[in-house]
Structure formats: C-alpha cells, structure tokens
Amino acid sequence: MADIKAPVERPLSPHLFIYKPMLTMLMSIAHRITGLGLYFGTLLLAWWLLAAATGPSAYAGIGTFMSSFFGRVILFGYTWALMHHMLGGIRHLMWDNGRGFGAREREWLAIASLVGSISLTVIIWLLGYLFAGGSR
Amino acid sequence: MAVGRMSTPLSRVRGLGTARSGTEAFWRQRLTAVANVPLTIAFVFIVISLLGRNHAAVVQILGAPLIAVILMLFILSITAHMRIGMQVIIEDYVHDEGTKLVLIMANTFFAVAVAFACAFALLMLSFKV
Numbered sequence: 300m301a302d303i304k305a306p307v308e309r310p311l312s313p314h315l316f317i318y319k320p321m322l323t324m325l326m327s328i329a330h331r332i333t334g335l336g337l338y339f340g341t342l343l344l345a346w347w348l349l350a351a352a353t354g355p356s357a358y359a360g361i362g363t364f365m366s367s368f369f370g371r372v373i374l375f376g377y378t379w380a381l382m383h384h385m386l387g388g389i390r391h392l393m394w395d396n397g398r399g400f401g402a403r404e405r406e407w408l409a410i411a412s413l414v415g416s417i418s419l420t421v422i423i424w425l426l427g428y429l430f431a432g433g434s435r
Numbered sequence: 436m437a438v439g440r441m442s443t444p445l446s447r448v449r450g451l452g453t454a455r456s457g458t459e460a461f462w463r464q465r466l467t468a469v470a471n472v473p474l475t476i477a478f479v480f481i482v483i484s485l486l487g488r489n490h491a492a493v494v495q496i497l498g499a500p501l502i503a504v505i506l507m508l509f510i511l512s513i514t515a516h517m518r519i520g521m522q523v524i525i526e527d528y529v530h531d532e533g534t535k536l537v538l539i540m541a542n543t544f545f546a547v548a549v550a551f552a553c554a555f556a557l558l559m560l561s562f563k564v
Contacts, residue, residue, distance in 0.1 A: 348556035
C-alpha cells in the first residue's frame with residue numbers, strides 16, 4: 300500500500316476537432332444545440348401563456364416584442380429549431396429500432412432532416428403570413 | 436457471477452446492480468419524444484391560428500377544453516423531455532461533482548417551474564377568464 304505509483308501517461312482518444320466535419324456529425328451536434336435552444340425557448344412559451352392569462356395589456360406587450368424584427372428572428376429560429384429537433388428525434392427513434400444505420404441511409408437521413416426542417420419552417424411561416432388572424 | 440451470490444433474489448430480478456436505477460430515463464426520453472411529435476404539430480397549428488388575433492379571441496381559443504388539454508399535454512411532455520435532455524448534456528460536459536449536482540438540481544427546478552407556470556396560465560385561461 301505504501302508505494303502508490305504515479306498514473307501512467309496514456310494516450311487519449313482523438314476528440315471531436317480531430318475529425319473532418321461530416322454532415323451526420325454536424326446533424327448530431329445540431330440536434331443537441333437545437334434541443335438546448337428549445338429548452339430556454341420554453342421561457343417564451345411561458346411568457347406568452349402567462350401574458351394571455353394576465354390581460355390585454357400584458358398580451359399586447361409580448362405581441363409588440365414578437366412582431367418586432369428581433370422578435371421575428373427569434374421566432375423564426377425557434378420554429379426551425381423545433382422542426383429540426385423533431386425530425387432529428389424521429390431519426391433517433393428509427394435508429395432505436397435498429398433501422399437506418401447503413402452508410403447511404405445515414406447520409407440520406409442527415410440531408411433529409413436538414414432539408415425537411417428548412418422546408419417545414421418556410422411552410423409554417425408562409426401559413427402564418429397567409430392565415431394570420433384568420434377571420435377576426 | 437459475483438452479483439448473484441451476495442444479492443437478494445429481488446435485486447437479482449431487477450438486474451440493476453449498484454447503480455440502483457436502469458433505463459428509466461432512456462425510456463421516458465423515448466416515450467415523451469413519441470408524444471412530442473403529434474403534440475408539436477398540434478401546437479404549431481394552434482399558434483398559427485392565433486397569430487394576429489386580439490386578446491379576447493386568443494383567450495377564448497386557448498380556454499377551449501380541447502385546445503387547453505392539447506397544450507397542457509404538450510407542456511408536460513416537452514418539459515419532461517427537456518429535463519432529461521439537459522441532464523444528459525450536464526452529465527456529458529460537467530465533471531466536477533459539486534457543480535454537476537447543483538446544475539442537475541437547477542435543471543429540475545427550471546423544467547418544473549416552466550411546466551407549472553404554463554399549466555397555471557392555461558388553467559387561468561380555462562377557468563377564470
């Protein structure tokens with residue numbers, strides 16, 4: 300017990316920045332970052348619902364912020380994050396079932412989730428501008 | 436198998452060893468993920484239908500039982516899901532035990548606070564206004 304040896308300097312496994320960035324890897328990182336963004340984005344959801352429950356002036360306050368340029372940028376990013384995380388999540392559920400692990404499938408899923416999330420975001424915003432307010 | 440000889444029959448059946456817990460978080464993350472998909476789609480449509488409307492109309496729609504129930508389920512599912520997700524992130528990147536413990540607690544407080552704030556607002560919209 301007396302002679303405790305100093306820990307041996309062992310080689311470390313190569314970390315993220317060693318590798319050439321690949322689409323599947325970027326989509327994996329994007330899944331985590333969008334999840335992180337959505338986590339704090341729930342504060343907007345809470346603010347919105349509490350403002351609606353509080354009264355017309357509080358609701359007008361969040362309306363002014365959200366319809367400003369900065370507010371719209373945040374909402375657009377939030378929409379994309381939500382869609383991307385949703386599609387990425389569906390991809391993960393496929394993987395959980397042991398499907399979609401092939402080289403070509405992996406690449407296809409990565410591209411599909413990116414193209415899909417951008418398309419859905421654009422469609423949602425088009426619908427938003429088309430049907431904003433509906434029949435008042 | 437060393438585990439078998441010193442453990443009780445019950446702990447052997449559970450098969451969790453000294454970790455005391457198993458795949459609950461993993462399973463709950465998948466369960467809420469599946470629930471989140473239709474609930475998120477419904478949420479997006481609800482938000483679109485509310486765009487540009489005045490406060491009275493928004494209150495009326497958000498207070499409708501079907502909308503309120505869908506939004507309540509959405510909030511409970513996403514906050515449960517995000518709590519597990521954030522804990523995974525914390526466990527991945529924070530290696531100091533004390534900091535990790537504090538962050539995991541803060542994460543739970545945040546998720547529960549958001550869930551209750553949203554749920555409370557929805558109940559107010561349904562019953563008070």
